[in-house]
Amino acid sequence: MRGCGGWHANRRALLGRAGEAVVPIPAEALERGLAAVERGGGLSRRDLFARGVGLWIAAAGLGATLSTRGVLEAAAAQAAADPDAPILVSLYLDGGNDGLNTLVPLADPRYRTLRSRIGIAPETTLALPDTADFGWHPSLASLKRLYDAGKVAVLPSVDFANPDQSHFNSAAYWRTGVVGATLDRSGWLGRTLDALGTRDNPLQGISASWSLDPVLISRGAPVATVRDPGDFSFWIPGVWGDEGFTSAYRTASRAGATPARAAAAGAYRNAFAMVDRLRPLRTDEDHPAPPVPEPYPDTDLGGTLRNLARMLGAGFGTRVAAVSQGGGYDTHDDQPQAHAELLKDLGDSLAAFQADLAARGLSRRVLTLVWSEFGRRPEDNDSNGSDHGAGGLVLVVGDRANGGIRSEFPGLGRLDEDDNLLVSTEFRTVYASLLESWMGVEAARVLPGVDGRRLPLVRPA
């Protein structure tokens, strides 16, 4: 096993927390869109308390001037300026997904030999309507449904030249869109916003997680980190109810004479205010979340995509978003069951997300790019798992995705010097294709020095 200790449990965002401001977004803006707030004659602080908060936005890059009203006005302006603007969602599979067991190369005679221990039995794979060369992993029935409907473009071996088998380096290259060391820590989607976004709407880029996703680090454009509205409270063991200690903490947090002390007091005041405002939003037996057309899996990814769909549905002028499926793709040992569960979660979450977007009239505006830092070694290992490889599987999912196998599969007959899959497509070619044919921004503005190769990943409207 190669250098993976602790990789998954703690990946803090590369950006510091300094400079982030937090603003509340009213619940009705989420459920009925900005227009409802606008019709109500705008929004006062009191309104916000009365109506409840839909989400809390931690925004990077805006400084101290951030207010709920300002954010909503900027969001409304950006949404109104281009109501049909396309949206790109990055979905990162953390740890290095085994593409060869996701889309199984049935026609490759070497697969059975190399994968003698963890290979997927061909008869259990799910057939593709347009080719007998591949079969989906048996857990991917939901994804197969999307593929059969022409909504999934598949790229079987995407990476960069001379692949690096470190999680850290590979993920950094994919996130920045730069292969090799760079002083610039910005992410390629952050720079996409620098190129086509505004200077005042953090909701144009949504990091649907607890900390800013590095792909969204921009040079100047503000972006938002959206936290879970339903899980923020304080408790002390053996203390019944939180009113007493909350009041004591508030008294102690009235002010502070030094910047450090004021920051500590302010952090407590803000945190307790968040608890108050989020209370109406907690979902429980009496207060179920709003219905969706197709149930999301009860997983972190399912919940995150469900939250993201609500945000996209609100019309905040969002152009890019980032999500990740945490943890387990680094399947060095006992891969079969763990991988099956991850893929089922992935496929079911994507299908529920697509159905949700369709019900909101958004499915033609959203493409989801599914990627991982690398694929895995074709030959399985002695621990019933697979080691770090090259050539990862990339999916582009959405109504406007150009469904089908869209890049060359290099095959298992000839491998690279590390016995890994040959790389047939560079990831920046995928990025450049999406930037130009979907986002409408010249690729070189985001990816310095990118070459002219492009792939047909988007269907004409």
Place this chain on the structure above:
Amino acid sequence: MTPARARERARIERLWWRAGFGPRRADLDRLAPRGLDAAVDELLAPPRGPELEPGRGATVDGQPIDPENAYGHDVLWWLDRAVRARHPLVERMTLNWHDHFATSNEKVGSVKLMMAQYRTLRRHALGRFRDLAVAMVNDHAMQRWLDLVDSTREAPNENFARELFELFTLGVNNGYTERDIREAARAFTGFRFDWDKRRFWFDADQHDTGVKTVLGRRGSFTPRDVVQLAVDHPAHAPYLCRKLWGYFTPQPCPAGTLRDMVRAYRSAGTQVRPVLAIILRHRALYADLAEGDQVKPPLVYVAGMLRRTGRRVDGDHWVWLLDQMGQRPFSPPNVAGWDQDLAWLSTGTIRSRFQAVSHLVDDWVEDGSVAGTQTPAQAIDAAIRATGTTHVGPRTRDALWRYARASVAGRTERWEVRHYYAERQRVLRHLLLAGPEAQVS
């Protein structure tokens, strides 16, 4: 206690937070009569003998930790060393150097190598910076972290050379060029590593022995030569002294003090100890004694509360709590280390700091263990004693009093007395350990 003695005591308390992991009351009782200067002397010339206080080390579920093999135990190992440190400044400077030469196990992938790096940082903690920097070139965790082992004569990797100038010795764009980085990278070629055999070695055939031009000098430089060129660069001493200053106080560094530090540092041949002596005796370190002017780093906050309350590391909850507070030793966020001071605090991290104390006070006060005759003043005194609190500011005192009175008002039934008097004690202790005053030093 006279006001002058109280101030001296408060200074020593501040010193022990900034140059260590917080004082126990016994530390203050011992040090205060001898005065601040003697306390600084003790920090700078640590007594001989064991590195750690005797007694039980960190445990999980009652068993000793296994840092090399059990997940997260490396974090507990570091925390335990902070709690039991007999040489506080050495231990604290080791943490500072870990931030300075920030290496993450997320890429290194071996706790064993990380712990070896810790030993190296500690050995040089108060010593000669040049030697520490050379030791870092030869450190196996560093060699993996900044790709020295993937750097050959044919294809030199610039990662280490870049950070050597940018972060370790000179500062961003501070007196070097891209060409200096490329040339220096050639000097750092030849280190090798074999994953399968877990073996590091130096391969002379892969080392570029040619002439390089680095920082204006030409020569067939070795790794050691390049480190020497960097620390001889005029921008190095001010950069490093200013950075060291920043670890101890958020107050601006006066120009005259910077000159003094640079002079002391250079004349001692890059010895760090004389610089620390200037910082630890500087009046800026003792600004705003009553309020606290620096946010405690999470590791200092946690180690300090365990020291105050006479606890040891006794569970793996500290791993995720430190993680959520934003400081997991052996896993800095990137090669630039942690963002310090105010950047530690957000609504998310303050909640984790609160929760950390919730874990600490769990099971501390049993229902029924506090008499219904306890007055608010007695309750507050008891909480101050139990938490090893040395100073209570006016806003915290106000909060304690209001709560101590209101929380048991009208609680006269037997079951109410049984629960609520204990509950009051839990909350008072919690506020003393996690309140805004406890977040700063």
